Amino acid sequence: MVSAGGSERFARIALSFLAEPGDLALGRLVEACGPTAAFAAICDGRPPPAAALGGIPGLDRGIERWAARLSRVPTDSRLAAWARAGIRVVCPGDAEWPDRLGSLGIAAPVLLWVHGCADLRVACQDSVSVVGARAATGYGSHVSTELAAALAERGWTLVSGGAYGVDSCVHRAAVAAGGRTVAVLASGLGYGYPRGNRDLFTVIARDGALISEWPPDQAPSRPGFLIRNRLIAALSAGTVVVEAAMRSGALSTARHARDLCRPLMAVPGPVTSNQSEGCHEIIRQWDAILVTGVADVIEAISPVGDGLAAPHRDCTEPRDGLDAESAAVLEAFPGRGSRGPAQLAVEAGVSLDTAMRCLGLLAAAGFIERSASGWRLRKMP
């Protein structure tokens, strides 16, 4: 299934306006009966019979709570406005949906709002999260910048939270190194929190992606940051904490990485610095891997035997495996520069709908990627 059907997609969009991200009662309901029936049940104000049999904890109160928000479900014109602003919806089952999110189970997002040229699935395939203190010291800023630049130069996508401090250093260093970076925001993409990073977000979107579980105009909430952190951990092959005080939010990301059994790494620092206390704590208490530079990180996240090898970016499939329509769309690409879907559809001799489906498949297979002005062939390493 390349993309969810119209009604399921609309149900997911609606659900994303009704429940908070990470709401486990909704996660169980969707798991039990699918998003369409879940949304219908909320509209009816009572659980579907099948799900009620399962005995989902908190479901009755959940449906009451979600139904009270039904007026928030956006109109088609609001959705169209966001689409025009470059914000797309990516749902489970879509070609762009990152495989790794499956590990979140019922805590997985019902959808993601995405802005930016990168194909999210491809970008996250070889990705590392690097997170840390907003109140980064000069040391933390230096280390996160150096580490992110070195990882980006080696083809790794840098995932972080778009915050001030370490996160900003990570995103900026990846961009400056000509690499790709994904910012997972705790606000809606249109809101763009923190506002002081909006210029950075624009730059990130050029070759990378901004993503959020919250509706585009949503302001951030305090618990939202912790909920968001599970996505940072789940999207990437491993998580590195650069600087973190003992109560830093970065430790919540670390905890998710640990709970997901992803390699969890921490950069040590002076024992005289509060901002390194959290790193030392997780090395001692959680067996986080002590890393001092890019080689350590790559060793920790590479499959056993890969050693210090570059990430296996060879995620393209042979063209022979493509269906006739996708092959025709791929042939329609120019060697250099970008094309819009309509133009590609005409040149390939397929309908716009077919072209859109094929583009998703081709991006997921690593042949093409989004650009600021449409789609382009991916450079093969």
Added chain:
Amino acid sequence: MVSAGGSERFARIALSFLAEPGDLALGRLVEACGPTAAFAAICDGRPPPAAALGGIPGLDRGIERWAARLSRVPTDSRLAAWARAGIRVVCPGDAEWPDRLGSLGIAAPVLLWVHGCADLRVACQDSVSVVGARAATGYGSHVSTELAAALAERGWTLVSGGAYGVDSCVHRAAVAAGGRTVAVLASGLGYGYPRGNRDLFTVIARDGALISEWPPDQAPSRPGFLIRNRLIAALSAGTVVVEAAMRSGALSTARHARDLCRPLMAVPGPVTSNQSEGCHEIIRQWDAILVTGVADVIEAISPVGDGLAAPHRDCTEPRDGLDAESAAVLEAFPGRGSRGPAQLAVEAGVSLDTAMRCLGLLAAAGFIERSASGWRLRKMP
């Protein structure tokens, strides 16, 4: 056996002038036939029959090498001069011999030259080695000073190597905190290397001890430092590395601590500092325990269940367990101040030899300790 017999003691002194410390062929020979027969064999220029049967590797060449140095065996007058300078000989079997050295097996020293007021066995009972770079950074100096002071305040003896940098900070901090410290030198005690630390050595000897395996007037050699490091590790309950570059001698001490299955700890530092590279390496590769302060160190070296308790300094035995002569000598002590052995012998009504034997026993049992002017009662915590 309180002290080795005269001929065995002289044999050990002689052997310490013939073989390099840590010479395993000599260690095996002494293990096989005892120091007196070993020395006799060297004087004869051939292995004793029993030992030859054991097939000790390198024994024939060893005996040749050691016999060539027989002229180095000191005269009684040289030995007496060292004794007048406050340098005493402590042999295996003596009451002051530190129990932990037994873990070195055939690599144990044939004797130790000791200078200073502390009873070596008692001092090492609750001791921690803190070692590190000679080229310590400001960070390393600060951390080692703070850590050593905090350990000394809690009653732990600080063992280190008497070198510049981290070692000096450790010794100085222990002295300044009113605690006890033991410096294990790689030169003879009369030579006192590094010479720039001679004033420090004088201060250390007041309440602590300087020890060496090398004859008092021996200059240090490069391999001697590495050989010495096994003693630092073996004397203490655990070893902490504060700063160490990748080829630092402190890592040789760390390796000995690991090989002796003693808790091995390391203080992390900035990944941008060469002087912390060795610490990070042993945390990652050798599972050294990452420690950030005194609480971590005490937790690591305390027996399971002791948690953060102060070291169990209650190493005194009830007076009831003493033999009549030792009890009489103990009774002869004044409540405050020191007494010499002759005075104590007179007051206890025993011979000087008996008094010396009893003093060794009483010190080993924790009742008394050496002072600058003789012996005094130990303060009970």
